Amino acid sequence: MSEASLGTAFISLLRRDLMLAYRHRAQMLNPLLFFVIVVSLFPLGLDPDPDLLRTIAPGVIWVAALLAAMLSLDSMFRSDFDDGSLEQLLLTPHPLPLLVLAKIVAHWLISGLPLLVLAPVLGMLLNLGSESLFPLLATLALGTPVLSLIGSIGVALTVGLRGGGVLLSLLILPLFIPVLIFAANAVGNAGAGMDITGQLAFLGSLLALAFALAPLATAAALRISLN
């Protein structure tokens, strides 16, 4: 009687979510295009003055990240809930928080990673100086996983719970704000030649905290939502 392996389950779930996002190879381009479009909205709406663009660049890129997270968070558990896959997930012999983590990782790979890949190009389009590039990447690398992690709690709480209240938005968006402020601030400061280890340390510890707690909270929330 072969045993159920946690590793296999984790990988399969991750692969499944990625496959659902990119059924066709061509679809892998979609998130990248999405970022380019969102970022190019700003120069279009604002006055396309290079200095101005440089100043707002960190904010713009971070808003794009936030939007990507929000757009895809919504569907993180919804379709699984609707078609009963979520029930099945709860009924595997594996620890639920780890399976949830696989879904969160998939979400980040879909919504966060492409942004990291594109950030240098987008930075260039927005005239961001090369001295700000590393800080931008660093904050994105530390910050976008936090968005996925924290977001998953909110989604899990609201997935089945209709009329559950204003909870979701009130719960996750305020938690997003510190990430945004610190990250955008760090990139801005780096452009002005200031030290940013403080901000990075803060983002890092936020990430560590979210990493440790969010999957547990999400798993608990899912069990409650499915009750």
Next chain:
Amino acid sequence: MSEASLGTAFISLLRRDLMLAYRHRAQMLNPLLFFVIVVSLFPLGLDPDPDLLRTIAPGVIWVAALLAAMLSLDSMFRSDFDDGSLEQLLLTPHPLPLLVLAKIVAHWLISGLPLLVLAPVLGMLLNLGSESLFPLLATLALGTPVLSLIGSIGVALTVGLRGGGVLLSLLILPLFIPVLIFAANAVGNAGAGMDITGQLAFLGSLLALAFALAPLATAAALRISLN
């Protein structure tokens, strides 16, 4: 044999969508909070120089409006599609474009109107001069319905598809851009004391065009998506 009344159908559908939104208050607040966060991110994350803020205010508010519309559009037909209500909508004796219009109106009341209410406050946050306030409201009043109208076409095209959110934004953000350019331009020019009737006229005619054509296109797209 009592006849089917189009007016009753229109009103009931509108009422239903508003009622559903009201029961889902959390989801309803999402785009709104997102709007506020995007707008407040700039003063928070950037250096809060009043002049800078004033310059970027129209663009930021408009981009935020665009993104907020995007976020809420995603669910415009989705739940109706999933539970079969959309089929039923197609099978009523009333002209589908008009029923679609009821849903678009509901979407605008939920996602566009609150922005109009919030805009003055946000304008103040961003140091927008009082001379720009009316133009801002005017462009929002003319422009956000266009977003709902054009957006509905994209949603109708993608309603049954996976990867919905990102694909949707790929399809409709490019179509939103003319609105964005003209509206932000108008508010900016108004701040500089220039005449903006040209832009408002353009937005107005875009609204008229969208109002006339979008429900038809959306209805056609829905029939195709449900095929």
Next chain:
Amino acid sequence: MSIIPNWLYQLSSPKNFYRFAGIASNWCGWIALFLLVVGLYYGLVNSPPDYQQGDSARIMYIHVPAAWMSMFVYMVMAGSAAVGMIWRIKASSAFANASAPVGAMFTALALATGMLWGKPMWGTYWVWDARLTSELILLFLYLGYMALQSAIDDRDTAARATAILALVGMVNITIIHYSVEWWNTLHQGATVTKLDKPSIHLSMLIPLLVMAMAFKFYYLSNALRRARCELLERERDKLWVRELVGENNSE
């Protein structure tokens, strides 16, 4: 069928279209090659350098035809998608689908050459200028068309859905063309396409037009070939395809 001429109706059957497209695509390919050689020779070697811009102006012979094509292809694509949707003609939809990647390629080419040209002319590769931006949006429209098509797995449904998208996107074409007049931009206004009196010297105009024709024939050749492939795949269970494949196998 009174609306469509009879020969066009016959052509629209997948089998006839496949035959026709095979021949036409070959011819167009050779014509395109010939025109390209001629155009490039006259453009790059035989025409005078611009009195203001020097040799960098020679990018024009690629940039301008590519930019024209980017819009032309879109219009053909939308038109043929619409025909495909309304009369349910597979060949027409297939041609629209085949046009999208070619159009996207021309758009990318116009953007790339424009950026290369912009560096010596404006001192920067990219400005967020109305025409440049709207051309970028055009690229997104093409990509959106292809994304939607690849996301729908039933081909009939895909054809009808993308047709609607293409038609709605037509609005943007107008905006691109008039962008230069509506906003004051860095980009040059209409010089060639002014109807009354082209403000361009004949020695530059001729190679430009030759290149434009070369691009058009290249487009036809490439798109017809792609449409052929798609038809063949879609009709793989039909008798004529089996016969065709059988012929080739027995050879």
Next chain:
Amino acid sequence: MIMSDTPKPAEMNHSSNGSPWIEGVGLALSRNDRYIFTDLNFSLAAGQILQVEGHNGSGKTTMLRILCGLTLPSEGEIRWCGEDIRKNLAEYYAQLAYVGHAPGIKGELTPLENLELARSMSRPRKEADAEQVLERLQLPAYCDDVLCHNLSAGQRRRVALGRLLMLDARLWVLDEPFTALDPGGRKLVEELLSGHAQEGGMAVLTTHHVVNLEGCIVRGLQLGT
């Protein structure tokens, strides 16, 4: 493929006495260029019930959706009183009530709200009262205030079927209406169906179960080979 086909004279009859009839002519459907069915013909007169039969995946649901004008057939057409339904969809839809696999009710509304909505979206039956309909469908009284997504599968289906009683439709199109219903519920639906037929209505339904429709003219349409 065709099991029952009405001869031409019968059609003449329908038209002469003014009661409606529906027919499918030369229907064929392909998905991804594979034919699910070809050359399907049927016709149905007032007071008759058509039972579409076939194994899983034989195309019954697809066929009902074509009948409703939701799916476009690759070939052929549906005719209502002799005229292609695409010519006058609105009039056709005023006569039609469809209950598909998906219930078409909103989970966030109560049963009462759902039925009221259904009534206002199409041509309502004059005497219809949502509360009475729910009672007729034997939905327990406590359900009136429960949101539909909290109801059991069978209760939800009853609400969906309630649409038939709210609307004044001549033609019922029902895709496996007995799904999730207990024996009492099934009996109820059978009664509804035969009542409808006796009043001169028409119904097209699919089901994998034996149905007992006494006193009705039930015709069969066999799909799949």
Next chain:
Amino acid sequence: MIMSDTPKPAEMNHSSNGSPWIEGVGLALSRNDRYIFTDLNFSLAAGQILQVEGHNGSGKTTMLRILCGLTLPSEGEIRWCGEDIRKNLAEYYAQLAYVGHAPGIKGELTPLENLELARSMSRPRKEADAEQVLERLQLPAYCDDVLCHNLSAGQRRRVALGRLLMLDARLWVLDEPFTALDPGGRKLVEELLSGHAQEGGMAVLTTHHVVNLEGCIVRGLQLGT
């Protein structure tokens, strides 16, 4: 409310011969302060099948979800081999396969991909091969490459039931497994069930239809009054 209850000595038997058994003790569930059922007891030994019966809304689905540990009962507990399942959920879930109202398969994956996924998420049956399972379930070959949301309702249900053959579960919990299946499919599932029971497996199922499980020990549990 209780139709069949195992006396204590029987339980002693189960434990002595080492094969597993499951029981529900004093179960009650309330929704919105209204009790759907109270004081429900049952027990099931290896090789037996429990058929939960009751009218629409009597709480069958709820009861199955409690059995799976998805829903928390207001009172009482489920015991696996005498121990509350909440004590060791992982071990219990390694023995469990659940097919509910919702199929639990992804519409955007093909049947093969869905079954492979199911296998890798829990304890797989050693000899299980997705392709063979699909064949066993009589899914036509062309379906292998079709995305599940394009399949017919019955075909989708077959894929969902395929999970039972991919996993090495002692306890099957099936909520109306016969829904949407044609007579051939129903027969197939009956065979699966009796095969499972003969190999010493257990099954709990609900259905509104007459099931023919020859050679199996079928017990009943009646819900609702």
